[in-house]
Amino acid sequence: MTDLSETTTDAPADATGHGHRHLGWALAIICTAQLMVVLDATIANIALPYIQADLDFSAHALPWIITAYALTFGGFLLLGGKVGDMLGRRKAFVFGLTVFAVASLIGGFAQNEAMLLGSRALQGLGAAFASPNALALINTTFEPGPKRSRAFAVYAMMSGVGAAVGLLLGGWLTGSSPEVFGTVIDGWRLTFLINVPIGAAAAFGALFVLSESERHPGRLDIPGTFTATAGLLSLVYGITRAGDRSYGWGDQWTVTALVVGGALLAAFVVVEMRVAQPMLPGRILANRDRAAAYSVMMLAPAAMFTMFFFLTLVIQNVMGESPMRTGLMFLPFSVVMVVWAVVVSRLVQKVNPGILAGIGGLVAAVAVFGMSRMPYDDALAGGVGVDISYAKDVLPFIMLMPVGMGLMFISNTMSVLHRVSPADGGIASGVLNTMQQVGGALGLATLATIAFNSSDDKVAQLCRGLAAQGTCAKGPSQEVLGVGFVHGATTGFFWCSVMLAAAGVISIAFNRIKHQDLGSGGGPGAAPAAH
Template identity: 55%
Template structure:
């Protein structure tokens, strides 16, 4: 009996899949980092891309929005395709698609070619990312090994935005390489990484059982279009030029809600749904999904507002700004590593609960940033070029970046574990897709809400500052520019405060509803139902 039971594991190890878990994790982590950082790596390059390809400001935003739309809208479908057709196969297809799209984008000669490549990149990311998370669940045994793997995955997910800012700033600033402008390198760098990772995947990753022919096509159509509607609507609502009252914003959000309602109706009636209701039946898992929507909503907005604040108000260059976020990458790695060890001995509720409190305190700290915004101070700003002397990075910004990053590491690891724990093997891909979708939708929603808060807070001070400055003899355009910087600070600090509230809500949900013992996370056995749950 013992020898027979051990035979499958011996076979797996003989193929090399079980023997090289470290290399398997390297492949998965590289893929996740590549997917996440590509959401921010192109941001710094946008002005250079616009100048080279003659893209106007309105369409320039689609370089970012197009990727976010395809990625967020197709995640559920990508997760389910992994369950049905093999997670390793879909992982490889996603990486290859991402690499090819990056090649097209790096050599783009016009606006249409570049925007098409960004959409194709989003498709590749939506295929690879859920498969990567599901492959951790199926490749690494429950317990310390899987916890450590999730820690690395969470660190890559959280640090990707900061790494993207640094890498984007560095590559964009390079002189032409082989006749290629620096911004093109932000795309082309993905090509060898993606192709090599796809090529090595069969050597280090085992394939899951495939179930072809069970794809829920009506669910895939309504679910994908519904998510596209929501992500686009939220993204548009967060833009100053449009906002919540814009007809296209309203139409997009309304269409998204209607399509998702149709999706829910379809899922309740088909035999093999794209998103089985049982994925949400576990209270701990549902809580994990909710908190993993609220926390990234605040974190992504923090990156957006703080990076603008550091550049516009403190006066850092784009590359200097990227390095200002480098401690975030270090902190989240530390937080993830510590929490992966603690989760073997402490229930996830306490680790994630403390992490959310740390993040909320950090955002509250950012909301207390004090920058003089009176007319006299703004006149001095115009003479000095920035307010660097009034904002000390080391004492006013760095401590909160570190607190936020360590807190995020303490949140992502246990909640990623609880979000996919006790899922049926055939649901691992879609469960991972739901988790990624919550993060993407949460990020878009958070940025929209906090942008609205910021704009309203800023508008209350901008007009008054313009009037004061023009009254002191400052020309109209210069007065409006200086008033924008002063009012932006008011808006950003208001957004940070609301972000702290969002994470506080997530913290309350964590402490109240997350109910799984650390002993359960060390097993792949059937779900344990606690009395009174």
């Protein structure tokens, strides 16, 4: 077995980048950058109550801290991948990391809601250039075979474990309030500021360690980028606004946002069909196996974003745990994901990826369904309250979920770039990341709307039942609010499990890639690899 850290100083990088001198350092920089942009989707989760209090966020605006990042990340990913293909993947990678570090600095010093959400959107833009080119750099740096399989496994592990690492790191940072030059810095601000030195170091190191890729002349699809990004932003805004009972589905601006979003996305499809060099070439989605992998990588993050968002709020706001303890409660997820990634990287060389991803979807569905059974007492005569046990109601499912997610993330990441020509490497990986971020943003917006409405309905129902006791005369009690929130969260978890089960079925039914072809980079129509 050849170790990824071995170097080959006598072979210059060819057009595909194979023969790179420092494979270990290259992989370390690529995966550090990927871990940073992925964990930033969740690192602020644990800090949400503190950000809400400091910057006066409303409850319905709170999910935008997550979705503002995810939407600009997903909306500009295809552009970032295309720029990498045209101008060089290392250049685009370094540009993205630099923008990400600057945006993190702005977020760390945000003074109001608009400034923070703006910095999150700018972080997403930087991530959109860094992430797709990171994956494409693996494809061009490592030759097909065991080395590339292990490199993809490490990369996919970072993508999967990044969410949990973000929660753990976010808990530790949020719980601290260091004093710098006589000024106490709120812990939640550190969840942004920590990216500044990491992003700067990765960008600097990339200039010396990574080789530049071959350039492929082309034109940027600006109309496609605008219609796709603006359409998604408008659609998610409409869904989020509808979830606020102050507005609802009948509100004129809710309807306007939804109609405009739908029209812009329809325009995106028309634009892509007519431009000479579309941002989303039809040939990328024409392959059935790849289309199935993309579909799964849209559904799975939708469930995972929602699970992390609501579970962190349940643990802190309902169970009353501190930020640090909340982060530690997610540590088993990270540990299982790391260990399991090693197993899956070997399994994918022996079992077809569609089967592995299908099993993974069903396992993850069982895990999240288990979370949907969190107990609460809404029997009015017997009292109202919540008594959730971490050991019984959370831990088993936190440990089971990464087993399913690992199978899906690693198998589908490798499936997406199977039989993709070097010229399309950046755009193919950009679509993969787009599906993850757009799926996560749309999923969180939709399921948060369902969950919050379900929660409000439950609180109203309980207050009607307790009216005779005067319990809600001055507003719902903490016990009633706790039951209402858990009811809403478990409703969200249930629909997450439905999404994951659907992802599993899609993988088994439509991804027919053979593991023999996947491991060798071959198969009918495979692009020849340069050595």
